[in-house]
Amino acid sequence: MGKIIKSFLLFVALCFAANSQANIVINGTRVIYNAEENEATIRLSNVSSTPSLVEVWLDSGDMKSTPETGKSPFIATPPIFRVEPNKAQTVRIIYTHDPLPQDKESVFWVNILDVPPMPVTKDAEDANYMQLAIRSRIKLFYRPKNLPGSAVEAASGVHWQLVQKEDSVVLRATNDAVFSVSMDSATLSIGEKNYAAVTEMIPAAASKEFLVKEFKKIPSEPIQLNYTTVNDFGSAIQHTTNLPH
Secondary structure (H helix, E strand, O other), X not given: OOOOOOOOEEEEEEOOHHHOOOOEEEOOOEEEEEOOOOOEEEEEXXXXXXXXXXXXXXXXXXXOOOOOOOOOOEEEEOOEEEEOOOOEEEEEEEEOOOOOOOOOOEEEEEEEEEEOOOOOOOOXXXXXXXXXXXXXXXXXXXXXXXXXXXXXXXXXXXXEEEEEOOOOEEEEEEEOOOOOEEEEEEEEEEOOEEEEEOXXXXXXXXXXXXXXXXOOOOOOOOOEEEEEEEOOOOOEEEEEEEOOO
């Protein structure tokens, strides 16, 4: 084990900076880009006692994207920069005007990579260490002008039903609105028993199916659905409805 151990770079994909040990804190959990505006902005703060090198890029949903492979009709400027301890940096997100649907919302992802400085050692040639770079991912919602309705109405207006598959049951969510619905959780209640469904974002004007692992057949008893969505400000909103039979 006498060989020098070189530094390793570990990418940890996260949706919220608050859940990480990153030096960089993101002001907000999502970006709303209104088409009538020339840009959207993100404020990044370094809350540590050491500087950080930050790189920002966008993608269309590929969690494995890099600054070289990420594809979207948006650019971040500056794309790479240093943030001193207890300082902040504003990043501008600019639309390149590549064609996007004008009758519904589109969703992209902003990646923020926080690379802390190398540790200082007396003998760099003999140093054993691991460098951790933390990547956070937040959604960017692009909203064309004059869309009917609102994101709030979309979240409360989702249509739900249980659908029998060959050997499983799924909870189908139909979103007729032109705004996407960000899901946090969904729980089905039968009497005093609760059953969780695995959820994710429901795109605008689309349907999504979520597996209910405990169900093999659709229950005959009345079922109440309690689901939680996340609004434009990152707040959790509770909803309750009864599933049709």
